[in-house]
Amino acid sequence: ECAEDLADDGVVYAEVRFAPELLTAGGLSMSQAVEAVLDGFDTDRDIEVNALLCAMRQSDRGPEVADLVIAFRDDGVVGMDIAGPEDGFPASLFADPFATLRAAMCRYTIHAGEAAGVASIADALATCMPERLGHGVRIIEDIRVEGDTAEIGHVAAYVRDRQIPLEVCPSSNLQTGIADSIAEHPVTLLNDLGFAITINTDNRLVSxxxxxxxxxxxxxxxxxxxxxxxxxxxxxxxxxxxxxDDKADLIVNVVQPAWEG
Incomplete structure (x- = not known):
């Protein structure tokens, strides 16, 4: 149903997060849960849906999740993330599982800068070296704006200059109190300042x-x-x-014709 809904919305490629450890109450193992979700993502619609496996921050199953990412890397799992309460559970707690993924040449993104501020982003960058930041919008707290001038702090400059993608979810951020309205959301200033902004939904049903x-x-x-x-x-x-190669194919055969049309 997730894949069908995304296709109905015009999405042609998606990386969908879920936490295998939250899908075992009915007796499935985490591996069986991953297999079941990947089977569900397989559709004949014009969309490719891959999975990001999440380890819950408040649990100790990060190493198991990292092993699952490696085991299913050729079957539709493209990376890992961490989910759950950011404040009090920094990314550095998962430095070892992410190091395991780096050693195996696997990919990962990290939720940081949503419920906690710049220190959380800095912790994730320094200890885990993520390729992307989930949300990341509280990087705005490292930017001081006076009139038409923006003074960018060291953490924000690191993120911008390296073009680390920010997975921004505007409506979700209103629900969590990051901004009072879309008009006041920091995504527009970050976009204007040259950050690598991507637009996302977070949980489609909740939001x-x-x-x-x-x-x-x-x-x-x-x-x-x-x-x-x-x-x-x-x-x-x-x-x-x-x-x-898949990126180039998507741009040439899907994205550019749609925008030019």
């Missing part, structure tokens, strides 16, 4: 949203235009965990 709705809200309430949306789409492709 009652879709990717097309998130983009529509940015256009209607934050004065984004097609160029902004195109840049965010290209950032998403570039930062995705698909192969370089």
């Amino acid at each position: 009652g949203t879709s990717l097309s709705r998130e983009m529509h809200l940015l256009v209607e309430e934050a004065d984004w235009d097609l160029q902004d949306l195109h840049a965010a789409t290209m950032n998403a492709i570039d930062g995705s965990f698909m192969s370089l």
Whole structure:
């Protein structure tokens, strides 16, 4: 159903997170849970859905999840993340599982800068070296704006200059109190300052949203235009965990014809 809903919304490629350890109450092992979800993602629609396996921050199963990422790397699992309470459970607690993934040449993203601030982002970057940041919008706390001038702090500069993608979820961020409205959401300033912004939904059901709705809200309430949306789409492709050849194919055969049409 997830794959079908995404396809109905016009999504052609998705990396969907879930925590295997939360899907074992019915007697499945974590490995069986991963197999079941991957089977569900297999659809005849014009969409490719891959999985990001999450370890819960408040548990100790990170090493097991990392092993699952490695085991299923050729079957639709493209990486790992950590989920759950960010405040009090820094990414550094998972430095060893992420090191295991690096040694195996596997990919990963880390939720940081949503419920906790710049220190959480710095901790993730320094100890785990993620390729992307889930949310990451509290990087704005490392930027001081006076009039037309923005003074960018060291952590923010590191993220921007390395073009580490920020997986921004505007509606979800309103629910968690990061901003009071889409118009006031820091994503627009971050975009204007040259950060590698991508637009995402977070939990579609909890936020009652879709990717097309998130983009529509940015256009209607934050004065984004097609160029902004195109840049965010290209950032998403570039930062995705698909192969370089698949990225090129997606751009040439799907994205560019759609934008030019």
